[in-house]
Amino acid sequence: MKAETGDKVRMKAERHCGARGIIEAVHDGTLVVRLDGSGQTVKATAQEVTNYSLAARRAWKTEPNRGVGRPKGMRFCDRVSVTLRIDRDLWERFQAGEANGLIEDRTAVVNACLREKLAELKRAERRR
8 A cells, every 4th residue: 555645644754853744746656745734845755754544544454343442441541532622823833832842742731731720710719
């Protein structure tokens, strides 16, 4: 299996390391990748990217009936999935922080921010 137009990738090459993007074209083994956020297009080889879409296609081909996610009973902590509406510029800054290594764990950062805000609100409530 080979990379295809529309595949989601993460750059491994030094010049854009960690940046994510989408393959716009494939020409003779060279990928044209449009980077998320900046919209810049760069050329890369298949070895210079981690191709998430290709990995998913390979997994689906080898085991199409495999369950997804962690097996039941493998819970390390009690969590719920939520959907949030976040301003685009704020989200892009957050993703840039991830790409630069400033944010290692999304869940931990969001949990810490929510805990801090809730503690602040509780302190304000006590002062009333």
